[in-house]
Amino acid sequence: MSNDLRTLSSEFSIDEAKTIANQYYGLNQFICQLPNEHDQNFLFHHEQSKFILKISNIDEIYSVIHMQNRAMEHINNRISLANYRPHTSKLIFNLEKLRGQIDKSLMKFKDECAKRDIYWNIINAEYIINKYKNLIIDKNHRQIIENILKDWIEIVVPLFSSLRQSIIHNDANDYYITVMDEVAVACAYIILNKQDPIDSATYLIRDYNQINQFEDIEIDLFYYFICARLAMSVTICAHQKQIQPDNHYLVISEKPAWDLLEKLTTIDIKFINQTFRSACTTSN
DSSP: OOSSOOOOOOOOOHHHHHHHHHHHHOOOEEEEEEOOSSSEEEEEEETTEEEEEEEOOTTSOHHHHHHHHHHHHHHHTTSOOTTOOOOSTTHHHHHHHHHHHHHHHHTTOOOGGGOOOOTTSGGGHHHHHHHHGGGOOOHHHHHHHHHHHHHIIIIIGGGGGGSOOOOOOOOOBTTBOOSOOOHHHHHHHHTTTOSSHHHHHHHHHHHHHTTSOOOHHHHHHHHHHHHHHHHHHHHHHHHHHHHOTTOGGGGTTHHHHHHHHHHHTTSOHHHHHHHHHHHHHHHO
């Protein structure tokens, strides 16, 4: 698959999803349809458990779907997800602890189909931002994007070969919390609408580090990864709004993302790095 955006979500109706869930999986207690970008997810209840019926995008390759299923089996064989219910005041710690366990497990998971070119991959930040940045109308916003892109090219790209790489989920945001992801992506969305985003990000980084320790170079690049993810989000959003102007899920994080970018770009980077480093030191 190329870096260009895929066809957006498939269009099965709720009634069709109910029929599939009942016919093939014996699920008949429908709860709701979950928002999504490319695939369709329908939530069902059965006895004491909840299940998600996922209908993959028509553009998805079967071998990739098989790889995703194998990855979930790999995780389930090593981590008990059934008893992991972070519904207490320790939500962030529980989430990052679980994310750390899953990422450590996925470091041992190998599949050739995972080596695919997907536009949300942070490695594609330069391409994606360059491709859609001209759709940003506000001059101040566009300058923010230009500055982020400049830092990314000059500071981060030369260090790619020094960074650890592994299969990750790459989509943990505050509206669609899943258990696999890189912490920088989680930070980019969970700290939206926070009065002190650096403080909130520090908690995530600290808690994850207790399970899966970061290398020094990774800590120093967190700020740039967070900003790059947000820049990708707003530029992709600008493009997708032209394709599906009535899909509110595509723009749900747009304004909070711009507010966060405006705030982050006014904070001293040295202070941010020192804060993140201190958090990881105390959590070891």
